[in-house]
Amino acid sequence: MTGPGRFIVLEGGEGVGKSTQARLLADALRATGREVVLTREPGGTSGAEAIRGLLLNTEGEGWGMRAEALLFAAARADHVDRLIRPALARGAWVVCDRFLDSSRAYQGGGGGIDDAELLDLHRIGSQGLLPDLTLLVAVPPAVTAQRLALRDADGADRIGGRGADFHARVAARFAAIAAQEPQRYAAIDGHGDADRVHAAIMAALAPLLAGRA
Numbered sequence: 001m002t003g004p005g006r007f008i009v010l011e012g013g014e015g016v017g018k019s020t021q022a023r024l025l026a027d028a029l030r031a032t033g034r035e036v037v038l039t040r041e042p043g044g045t046s047g048a049e050a051i052r053g054l055l056l057n058t059e060g061e062g063w064g065m066r067a068e069a070l071l072f073a074a075a076r077a078d079h080v081d082r083l084i085r086p087a088l089a090r091g092a093w094v095v096c097d098r099f100l101d102s103s104r105a106y107q108g109g110g111g112g113i114d115d116a117e118l119l120d121l122h123r124i125g126s127q128g129l130l131p132d133l134t135l136l137v138a139v140p141p142a143v144t145a146q147r148l149a150l151r152d153a154d155g156a157d158r159i160g161g162r163g164a165d166f167h168a169r170v171a172a173r174f175a176a177i178a179a180q181e182p183q184r185y186a187a188i189d190g191h192g193d194a195d196r197v198h199a200a201i202m203a204a205l206a207p208l209l210a211g212r213a
């Protein structure tokens with residue numbers, strides 16, 4: 001199947017089910033005959049995966065918030081330049097687990113970096129590329145706490161392990177961005193069975209799949 005490439009991003013806090021749903025979505029899109037590139041941030045290229053290690057490993061003293069924002073933007077620039085734009089240009093659908101709005105929510109909402117500065121970094125690094133659709137997955141914190149207690153029994157990464165106040169600011173900033181830009185966001189209730197959540201995601205994608213958006 002040929003047609004324009006599309007860029008779909010899953011966003012949200014820790015443990016809401018983004019990676020699970022990204023895999024299910026990629027499989028469903030492949031089943032329609034489309035070429036699909038499933039990728040993630042930080043990561044997706046060898047350089048960006050190396051930066052992921054620098055950002056998330058728990059050894060060492062870590063980074064100041066401005067350096068952290070720059071490292072995420074640098075990883076994104078490589079990912080956009082070497083993987084995402086070429087895939088879109090050949091007509092693939094790109095499904096990405098986190099993108100720019102994670103920087104706006106975590107380094108912005110959580111870490112206090114100004115939103116305009118984060119958008120400037122994105123303009124410089126990635127020429128301002130935006131998704132066609134962002135799926136914001138939300139689950140009550142008590143539910144994600146249970147999921148993460150199972151998944152991360154050996155400990156969270158450097159950013160996931162920050163306090164509840166930090167993660168509450170992240171969730172509030174995601175909700176605020178989605179409210180400001182409803183045309184490129186779909187709110188997905190991530191509570192309940194993974195198949196039910198997947199069905200809600202496919203319903204949100206229906207206009208794009210039908211070529212109406």
Ligand SMILES: Nc1ncnc2c1ncn2[C@@H]1O[C@H](COP(=O)(O)OP(=O)(O)OP(=O)(O)O)[C@@H](O)[C@H]1O
Pocket residue numbers: 012013014015016017018019020021147148150151160190191192193194195197
């Ligand atoms: N709908 C669901 N119901 C119950 N458990 C789920 C559901 N979706 C995912 N999980 C489980 O919850 C955990 C977190 O899921 P997942 O890794 O997909 O979330 P995530 O949003 O990508 O997390 P993070 O951003 O922290 O990497 C995993 O152990 C996964 O198997």
Ligand SMILES: Cc1cn([C@H]2C[C@H](O)[C@@H](COP(=O)(O)O)O2)c(=O)[nH]c1=O
Pocket residue numbers: 014040041042056072098099100101102103104106107159160
């Ligand atoms: C892209 C991006 C990510 N983060 C944070 C969010 C998570 O804590 C980790 C990524 O881990 P995951 O298991 O792959 O979700 O990094 C961030 O703070 N800023 C960003 O731009």
